[in-house]
Amino acid sequence: xxxNLNKLRILKILLKLDCYVTLLCGILACYVYITxxxxxxxxxxxxxxxxxxxxxxxxxxxxxxLTLKLTDxxxxxxxxxxxxxxxxxxxxxxxxxxxxxxxxxxxxxxxFASAYGTNxxxxxxxxxxxxxxxxxxxxPEYFMGTPSKDCDVVLDVLFHEEDNIxxxxxxxxxxxxxxxxxxxxxxxxxxxxxGWVTGDKGFANIPSVSxxxxxxxxxxxxxxxxxxxxSGILDMFPTMPEWNHKIGxxxxxxxxxxxxxxxxxxxxxAHEYGANLNSTFILGRSAGAHLTGVVGFGYNDPYFADYFxxxxxxKGIIPIYPPDDTExxxxxxxxxxxxxxxxxxxxxxxxxxPSKLINSATPPVLIFQGTHDPWVLPxxxxxxxxxxxxxxxxxxxxxxxxxxxxxxxxSQGNYNQVFLYYLERFLYLNR
Amino acid sequence: xxxxxxxxWCFFSIFTNLLAISFAIAYLAIPIYNIxxxxxxxxxxxxxxxxxxxxxxxxxxxxKADDKGKHLNRVVYxxxxxxxxxxxxxxxxGLFTTGTAVPSTFSQTISYILIAIGIFGVFLFGLFLTFLxxxxxxxxxxxxxx
Numbered sequence: 392x393x394x395n396l397n398k399l400r401i402l403k404i405l406l407k408l409d410c411y412v413t414l415l416c417g418i419l420a421c422y423v424y425i426t427x428x429x430x431x432x433x434x435x436x437x438x439x440x441x442x443x444x445x446x447x448x449x450x451x452x453x454x455x456x457l458t459l460k461l462t463d464x465x466x467x468x469x470x471x472x473x474x475x476x477x478x479x480x481x482x483x484x485x486x487x488x489x490x491x492x493x494x495x496x497x498x499x500x501x502x503f504a505s506a507y508g509t510n511x512x513x514x515x516x517x518x519x520x521x522x523x524x525x526x527x528x529x530x531p532e533y534f535m536g537t538p539s540k541d542c543d544v545v546l547d548v549l550f551h552e553e554d555n556i557x558x559x560x561x562x563x564x565x566x567x568x569x570x571x572x573x574x575x576x577x578x579x580x581x582x583x584x585x586g587w588v589t590g591d592k593g594f595a596n597i598p599s600v601s602x603x604x605x606x607x608x609x610x611x612x613x614x615x616x617x618x619x620x621x622s623g624i625l626d627m628f629p630t631m632p633e634w635n636h637k638i639g640x641x642x643x644x645x646x647x648x649x650x651x652x653x654x655x656x657x658x659x660x661a662h663e664y665g666a667n668l669n670s671t672f673i674l675g676r677s678a679g680a681h682l683t684g685v686v687g688f689g690y691n692d693p694y695f696a697d698y699f700x701x702x703x704x705x706k707g708i709i710p711i712y713p714p715d716d717t718e719x720x721x722x723x724x725x726x727x728x729x730x731x732x733x734x735x736x737x738x739x740x741x742x743x744x745p746s747k748l749i750n751s752a753t754p755p756v757l758i759f760q761g762t763h764d765p766w767v768l769p770x771x772x773x774x775x776x777x778x779x780x781x782x783x784x785x786x787x788x789x790x791x792x793x794x795x796x797x798x799x800x801x802s803q804g805n806y807n808q809v810f811l812y813y814l815e816r817f818l819y820l821n822r
Numbered sequence: 823x824x825x826x827x828x829x830x831w832c833f834f835s836i837f838t839n840l841l842a843i844s845f846a847i848a849y850l851a852i853p854i855y856n857i858x859x860x861x862x863x864x865x866x867x868x869x870x871x872x873x874x875x876x877x878x879x880x881x882x883x884x885x886k887a888d889d890k891g892k893h894l895n896r897v898v899y900x901x902x903x904x905x906x907x908x909x910x911x912x913x914x915x916g917l918f919t920t921g922t923a924v925p926s927t928f929s930q931t932i933s934y935i936l937i938a939i940g941i942f943g944v945f946l947f948g949l950f951l952t953f954l955x956x957x958x959x960x961x962x963x964x965x966x967x968x
Contacts, residue, residue, distance in 0.1 A: 450909050453902050453909075460899065534866060535850070535937055536915065536919050597921075598921065802920040
């Protein structure tokens with residue numbers, strides 16, 4: 392009996408400790424939501440909390456009640472009411488990312504209206520829009536998700552070997568039995584993120600989105616490129632032993648070259664996958680978005696002569712939270728990724744800054760950016776938007792309110808729902 | 823709050839929990855967008871509110887010095903911990919689905935299990951707690967209504 396009582400007491404103490412730690416994390420998350428936070432705190436709280444904020448609301452409402460139950464109101468009334476107020480405050484603030492979804496949608500609507508005209512929806516026939524998401528945000532989908540889309544997948548196809556590295560891609564294709572899909576076998580080259588030192592195709596590159604797009608008629612190539620082992624603060628990123636086959640002494644130029652090698656490979660092999668190279672999009676996240684920008688905007692730049700296939704026609708560039716400020720990014724994080732310094736080698740530093748490659752021939756651009764991203768600040772996306780506007784290039788910048796870095800990694804979340812809704816329409820309007 | 827008002831809230835909670843479970847089954851069976859899913863969204867939120875309200879009312883009106891009250895209070899504790907675990911399962915489900923390149927029977931089974939814990943479990947537990955409240959409603963000493 393006494394033993395049981397002690398066990399119960401220990402359980403209560405542990406539960407209480409857990410509740411207080413959870414509430415403390417909630418306070419830090421609120422600090423980041425309200426102030427934007429700094430890189431350190433933002434890395435944890437801006438990158439994690441907003442992505443699943445709707446679920447955190449449930450957790451914090453429950454934790455608050457649990458903490459109140461564990462606090463003796465008659466003995467510690469001040470503590471009791473403080474916990475109550477703090478819990479209500481945190482729960483309320485955590486609602487913001489979900490409550491801000493209508494603002495995010497309105498912002499996206501305005502961007503599309505200014506890019507494609509106020510009646511842009513009329514450019515999408517009814518028999519096509521039935522394939523698309525019908526609403527930008529749906530609550531049941533947020534909590535329960537949707538079943539994975541049906542498509543054909545081929546994994547781990549080798550496309551390049553040199554020295555000690557070998558590079559592979561996965562391909563997601565529409566089911567051959569389904570005709571007249573919106574994508575019409577347009578090609579999407581999907582480039583993963585990971586700070587140029589880590590990351591991979593597949594699991595780390597949101598395969599659910601690749602499946603979704605393939606089910607709409609697009610042929611999605613999720614590709615690898617060589618990861619660098621050059622030292623910098625991004626060294627702290629984790630790498631896996633199974634990535635050894637693609638790690639080497641690479642710089643940005645090599646990584647762009649690897650993507651170029653893929654474009655040449657696919658020029659020869661496109662028919663095997665039914666890919667239409669006359670309608671190609673490049674999509675990438677984070678460091679992959681930077682490479683997407685360099686490849687997409689610099690595709691016909693003389694600096695990259697011979698890098699890319701000439702048989703590919705780019706119809707759209709989709710950088711998702713793209714680093715653009717080369718000096719800030721590389722001088723601080725990975726100083727040896729571009730040879731020389733901006734002073735000694737200005738041309739290279741200019742040619743690896745996406746916004747500086749934009750010209751009047753650049754295809755339409757769709758950017759996805761979190762307002763609270765602690766790693767890639769919103770001004771990076773704004774640089775690209777401004778450069779696009781200055782060159783008369785169609786560019787829609789979708790700001791995801793309260794979102795940090797990588798907020799699309801919860802594919803059923805509010806951010807990814809809104810993003811997919813506009814992405815599928817962007818692809819169709821430009822394919 | 824009067825005893826009668828509490829009882830009425832219990833009936834409302836049972837109604838919303840049953841409605842949410844029915845909608846959730848239909849949602850899994852027909853995963854194509856339908857206007858009904860917008861209604862389901864509202865029902866989901868109402869059900870969580872109803873369940874949280876039941877928990878708070880138990881906290882306020884249960885007489886924890888009484889044996890029955892103590893027993894019900896423990897059920898509330900377990901329910902609260904369960905909600906947290908269930909919500910973590912929903913997070914896991916979302917991340918798991920996001921990272922699955924080729925869905926298999928195994929991965930789909932895991933997904934359904936996580937939804938069962940995260941959605942159905944919470945609402946069934948809510949139903950169970952509300953039923954327990956109703957069954958023990960006339961127990962002398964278990965409650966402290968004014």
